[in-house]
Amino acid sequence: MQLDKLVAFYKTMGDPTRVRIVSLLAKGPLHGQAIAGKLGLTPPTITHHLKKLRDISVVTEKRDKNTIYFYLNQKMIKQQAKALTQLLEERGDEMENMVEASLEKQKILANFFTKDGRLKSLPAQRKKRLYVFEHIVSGLKKGKKYQEKEINEYIKQFHEDYATIRREFIMNHYMYRENGIYELNPEEMWAKIEN
Amino acid sequence: MQLDKLVAFYKTMGDPTRVRIVSLLAKGPLHGQAIAGKLGLTPPTITHHLKKLRDISVVTEKRDKNTIYFYLNQKMIKQQAKALTQLLEERGDEMENMVEASLEKQKILANFFTKDGRLKSLPAQRKKRLYVFEHIVSGLKKGKKYQEKEINEYIKQFHEDYATIRREFIMNHYMYRENGIYELNPEEMWAKIEN
DNA sequence: AATTTAATTTGATATATATCTAATTAGATG
DNA sequence: CATCTAATTAGATATATATCAAATTAAATT
Numbered sequence: 001m002q003l004d005k006l007v008a009f010y011k012t013m014g015d016p017t018r019v020r021i022v023s024l025l026a027k028g029p030l031h032g033q034a035i036a037g038k039l040g041l042t043p044p045t046i047t048h049h050l051k052k053l054r055d056i057s058v059v060t061e062k063r064d065k066n067t068i069y070f071y072l073n074q075k076m077i078k079q080q081a082k083a084l085t086q087l088l089e090e091r092g093d094e095m096e097n098m099v100e101a102s103l104e105k106q107k108i109l110a111n112f113f114t115k116d117g118r119l120k121s122l123p124a125q126r127k128k129r130l131y132v133f134e135h136i137v138s139g140l141k142k143g144k145k146y147q148e149k150e151i152n153e154y155i156k157q158f159h160e161d162y163a164t165i166r167r168e169f170i171m172n173h174y175m176y177r178e179n180g181i182y183e184l185n186p187e188e189m190w191a192k193i194e195n
Numbered sequence: 196m197q198l199d200k201l202v203a204f205y206k207t208m209g210d211p212t213r214v215r216i217v218s219l220l221a222k223g224p225l226h227g228q229a230i231a232g233k234l235g236l237t238p239p240t241i242t243h244h245l246k247k248l249r250d251i252s253v254v255t256e257k258r259d260k261n262t263i264y265f266y267l268n269q270k271m272i273k274q275q276a277k278a279l280t281q282l283l284e285e286r287g288d289e290m291e292n293m294v295e296a297s298l299e300k301q302k303i304l305a306n307f308f309t310k311d312g313r314l315k316s317l318p319a320q321r322k323k324r325l326y327v328f329e330h331i332v333s334g335l336k337k338g339k340k341y342q343e344k345e346i347n348e349y350i351k352q353f354h355e356d357y358a359t360i361r362r363e364f365i366m367n368h369y370m371y372r373e374n375g376i377y378e379l380n381p382e383e384m385w386a387k388i389e390n
Numbered sequence: 391a392a393t394t395t396a397a398t399t400t401g402a403t404a405t406a407t408a409t410c411t412a413a414t415t416a417g418a419t420g
Numbered sequence: 421c422a423t424c425t426a427a428t429t430a431g432a433t434a435t436a437t438a439t440c441a442a443a444t445t446a447a448a449t450t
Contacts, residue, residue, distance in 0.1 A: 044400095239427085242429085
């Protein structure tokens with residue numbers, strides 16, 4: 001998924017004149033002056049827009065004597081129009097759950113943390129404990145390597161029993177340890193919270 | 196099909212920052228500062244973009260104490276993403292034919308008209324004759340009322356036998372006559388060319 | 391070669407907009 | 421009521437872009 005291409009497509013389509021051109025060409029190819037005439041604009045303006053539409057491969061052209069006919073590439077439009085929804089569907093199925101989970105998470109965090117951000121106590125229930133870990137771990141930098149001492153200090157911000165929490169971080173794959181150096185795991189590896 | 200709404204949607208989505216916001220929210224709701232942090236932008240900038248996303252109903256919000264959580268409205272996105280392709284499909288089925296028909300029409304016109312635009316002879320074959328009529332009639336103004344004499348003069352530009360051609364215009368519903376006044380019919384009424 | 395026609399390029403102008411900093415608002419909490 | 425926090429508004433700046441008129445290019449025709 002190249003974000004740039006998707007954005008370029010939407011940006012180009014986000015202009016009334018260009019959509020009108022596309023709409024015209026959907027009924028069949030036309031040459032530049034015909035488009036200009038039908039839209040009440042000058043040829044340079046049409047050239048300007050056609051250039052942008054060509055850039056995103058939405059129109060192609062074919063010369064016939066002195067006049068150039070512009071064709072619509074429907075396939076590209078259909079393909080790109082799907083791209084945005086696909087971007088959602090990558091995670092889309094989980095969405096409804098996640099909305100509720102997010103609300104639940106807020107509630108749990110509110111219960112187990114003091115206002116100044118310290119952990120009152122470690123929840124016994126697995127799901128709640130994992131939400132708490134996720135919250136704490138979210139303050140660590142992705143890709144950064146931490147000394148054990150650093151990690152201890154960091155956790156102590158939240159709770160005195162840093163040893164337990166640090167061990168849980170490893171057990172639940174939030175972090176991994178190599179030669180005494182700690183580093184955050186990619187999120188996909190973290191312990192999963194089922195609802 | 197409101198063109199404006201479609202254009203507004205595409206225009207709003209045609210910005211990398213906004214697509215990144217949408218992409219973030221697809222994983223679950225977030226509050227403003229979280230978005231700002233993840234994108235490396237300031238809160239005012241996020242407010243600016245969220246306003247635009249709200250305008251097209253792509254995000255909604257829900258307040259919880261002091262912080263506002265922003266939610267993605269997937270339904271709206273899926274719906275709007277379809278709109279552009281639907282705009283094509285309104286006429287889309289005829290498209291492949293029309294592309295070829297357009298090429299065929301060019302060829303026929305090239306055969307039956309001289310370089311200075313006069314009609315060499317009236318084709319005997321119905322399809323070709325209709326293409327010729329379409330071409331001639333395309334020089335008349337929609338909505339304008341013509342005297343019979345005007346029509347004759349106009350047709351004589353193309354061919355001496357204006358009477359035959361004028362009669363064919365009526366027979367094939369390119370024009371209608373009332374009290375000796377001629378006027379162009381809407382295109383839907385014209386004789387249809389089947390391939 | 392000279393002319394015509396359609397398209398493009400150039401340059402100008404006006405408008406829109408993405409981003410920031412600084413100031414302000416709105417709620418929640420002490 | 422004073423304070424804190426998150427969001428928004430206001431104002432500034434820089435960049436992008438839609439449009440047109442005038443000049444130029446490119447191909448076809450005479």
